Amino acid sequence: MSTENEGTAVPPAPSAPPVPVDAPAAPAPQAQAGPYGQDARGQHPQGQGASGDAGHPGVSSSAPDPSWPPPPPPASPYGDGGSGSGPGGWGSSYQQPAPKSGRGRGGLVAAVLVAALFAGGLGGGLGYVLAKDNDESTGSTTVSASASGGDVKRDPGTTAGVAAKALPSTVTIEAESTSGEGGTGTGFVFDKQGHIVTNNHVVADAVDGGKLTATFPSGKKYDAEVVGHAQGYDVAVIKLKNAPGDLKPLTLGDSDKVAVGDATIAIGAPFGLSDTVTTGIISAKNRPVASSDGSGSQASYMSALQTDASINPGNSGGPLLDAQGNVIGINSAIQSTGNGGFGTGQSGSIGLGFAIPINQAKYVAQELIKNGKPVYAKIGASVSLDDGSDGAQITDQGAGGAAPVEPGGPAAKAGLKPGDVITKLDDRVIDSGPTLIGEIWTHQPGDKVTITYERGGKQHTVDVTLGSRVGDN
Numbered sequence: 286m287s288t289e290n291e292g293t294a295v296p297p298a299p300s301a302p303p304v305p306v307d308a309p310a311a312p313a314p315q316a317q318a319g320p321y322g323q324d325a326r327g328q329h330p331q332g333q334g335a336s337g338d339a340g341h342p343g344v345s346s347s348a349p350d351p352s353w354p355p356p357p358p359p360a361s362p363y364g365d366g367g368s369g370s371g372p373g374g375w376g377s378s379y380q381q382p383a384p385k386s387g388r389g390r391g392g393l394v395a396a397v398l399v400a401a402l403f404a405g406g407l408g409g410g411l412g413y414v415l416a417k418d419n420d421e422s423t424g425s426t427t428v429s430a431s432a433s434g435g436d437v438k439r440d441p442g443t444t445a446g447v448a449a450k451a452l453p454s455t456v457t458i459e460a461e462s463t464s465g466e467g468g469t470g471t472g473f474v475f476d477k478q479g480h481i482v483t484n485n486h487v488v489a490d491a492v493d494g495g496k497l498t499a500t501f502p503s504g505k506k507y508d509a510e511v512v513g514h515a516q517g518y519d520v521a522v523i524k525l526k527n528a529p530g531d532l533k534p535l536t537l538g539d540s541d542k543v544a545v546g547d548a549t550i551a552i553g554a555p556f557g558l559s560d561t562v563t564t565g566i567i568s569a570k571n572r573p574v575a576s577s578d579g580s581g582s583q584a585s586y587m588s589a590l591q592t593d594a595s596i597n598p599g600n601s602g603g604p605l606l607d608a609q610g611n612v613i614g615i616n617s618a619i620q621s622t623g624n625g626g627f628g629t630g631q632s633g634s635i636g637l638g639f640a641i642p643i644n645q646a647k648y649v650a651q652e653l654i655k656n657g658k659p660v661y662a663k664i665g666a667s668v669s670l671d672d673g674s675d676g677a678q679i680t681d682q683g684a685g686g687a688a689p690v691e692p693g694g695p696a697a698k699a700g701l702k703p704g705d706v707i708t709k710l711d712d713r714v715i716d717s718g719p720t721l722i723g724e725i726w727t728h729q730p731g732d733k734v735t736i737t738y739e740r741g742g743k744q745h746t747v748d749v750t751l752g753s754r755v756g757d758n
Contacts, residue, residue: 305644320448329703349597390425447550447564455552455603456499457559458483458509458523460491467491471553472499472523473535473612475650484617484651485514485585486520499525502560513653517661518726519576519585520641520649521602535604538611540590540642543567548608549592551616551638553600560755565594565636566647571713573720574639576618583757588713588723589639590614596638605640614640630668645727657664662734662751665694668699668718676706676739699749701738708744709737725751 351489439445456475458481461467470487474480481499491497492511500506507525514521547567555561569591575584592605596616605614620637652660667689668677679696680702689703690696701707707715710724711734728734730753736745 322587327358332410354363354601395586402547403729407508423538440611441609444550444562444564447606447608448552448560451535451550451552451604451606451610452502452562454533455560456481457554458487458602459496459500460488460497461496462490463494467495469599470601471555471606471616473552474532475522476534477530477532479526479532480512480650480654481509481523482615482646483521483523484511484615485516487602488514488521489491489516497523499560505529509552513657513659515649515653515659516583517585518641518645518649518659519587520615520646520653520659521535522650522653535606536611537643537647538609538612538613540644543570543590543607543642545570549594549613550606550610551592551594551600551603552595552606552607553596553603553616555595555597555599556633559600561596561600565592565638567591567635568593571724572639573718573723574618574716575723576639585607585617586719586722586726587617587639587641587645589617590642592638592640593636594638595634595636595727597633600638614643615646616640642727648729658756661731661754662725662730662732663694663754664696664701664725665691666696668707668721670718672717672719675716676708677715677718678706679703695749695752699736699747701736701747701749702740704740706739707736707737708739711735 324704363431375569399717412502439449441447441450451473456472456474458472459467459471460470468487468491470483472481472483472487476484488497488511492514492593497509498506499509507527509523512522512524545567549565549567551565553561553562566588572589572591574587574589576587588615590605592614594605598619600616603616603617604612607613616638618639619637620634649659652658667680667683667687671682679701680689690701703748707721709715713724715721715724725734728751730751733748735746735751736749737744739745
């Protein structure tokens with residue numbers, strides 16, 4: 286599955302829904318007018334490599350490059366965008382049809398709305414008068430609430446309770462490059478030292494000398510700097526300058542224990558609307574996702590948590606919480622129809638959002654804070670990036686003359702050869718190269734995994750101890 290990351294821009298909404306075509310038009314009253322992994326990140330348009338050597342883009346389709354960085358995923362019907370908040374890149378713009386002349390259906394809808402408002406006001410007035418007269422004549426009284434809505438107790442397990450506790454520890458991030466380009470995303474407090482976790486594509490514009498700020502719901506804004514970023518994982522860590530001493534890190538949950546159907550709460554800044562809370566459920570786990578920010582940069586791969594909580598451009602980097610308020614993922618990508626439909630090319634939520642599991646993101650963030658660079662697990666073999674359902678095939682030739690199986694690497698030690706088709710990693714079914722990459726990257730270097738593969742029509746299994754590669758390049 287290939288998706289696009291998010292951007293930000295606020296479109297105008299249509300004024301009213303259209304009336305069904307087959308509804309008979311009533312005559313309009315005459316009235317006066319009134320006044321929105323492969324393993325080792327070695328990927329190129331022709332394949333996936335594992336050794337981490339420099340890539341060579343001129344390779345044939347049968348010769349994937351075993352080095353980093355990988356190519357962007359193939360074109361798909363997903364929304365475009367990235368961290369940029371400006372317009373464009375999200376599909377064709379919606380053109381609202383011009384209103385028809387005469388007594389069209391639009392006039393009918395407006396007239397009905399006005400009439401309903403007038404009747405509502407009149408009914409309210411009459412109701413008050415009648416009730417008042419009745420009370421005076423009979424001596425009866427009505428019972429009213431003793432407290433306003435603001436005084437209602439909201440238990441910690443409710444959505445309102447979770448949001449009230451988590452919102453003060455989320456930030457809206459604004460990243461700007463030296464040329465003035467940039468966008469808006471989200472992040473959350475990772476520790477008391479001022480580290481904020483977010484997506485790589487949110488802060489990418491500010492990596493090389495750009496400007497970065499983080500704003501809390503209280504309105505306090507802090508300058509920040511990028512501590513480290515991992516393009517392959519799509520995770521980044523920034524640090525607040527002059528961080529306050531009262532930071533409250535969000536509690537991290539266990540994404541391995543999440544179950545389909547569990548409640549979810551997402552916090553972010555969709556289309557620049559900071560501190561927005563939406564809810565949903567976990568609709569799937571271990572969803573293979575290859576995402577791109579639409580800028581032509583390398584792809585990111587994840588074995589994602591899928592949620593139907595509304596996630597839109599600007600939610601990127603924000604926390605996905607469970608019902609107890611624990612962070613179970615980092616909202617990262619959405620699938621969309623490719624057209625916003627409201628006067629803009631940007632696409633929005635259709636109920637398919639994807640989050641990086643927090644167990645993986647926590648490991649990456651800790652490495653970035655410690656070393657400033659990501660560490661990737663690898664098997665040391667180049668695999669085809671073609672989408673399919675038969676598995677991840679080790680290619681016959683590596684890019685730029687490199688060996689398809691890294692000499693002395695984990696795959697070579699396990700006896701894997703070019704032409705082998707990997708169909709399972711532990712108990713996960715592998716249907717393509719990108720799926721294998723995402724699954725490998727849920728592990729850490731040194732982990733032992735069981736690989737099932739086919740060779741010559743026969744199935745084999747072998748244990749592989751994953752190797753490591755440092756950095757994106």
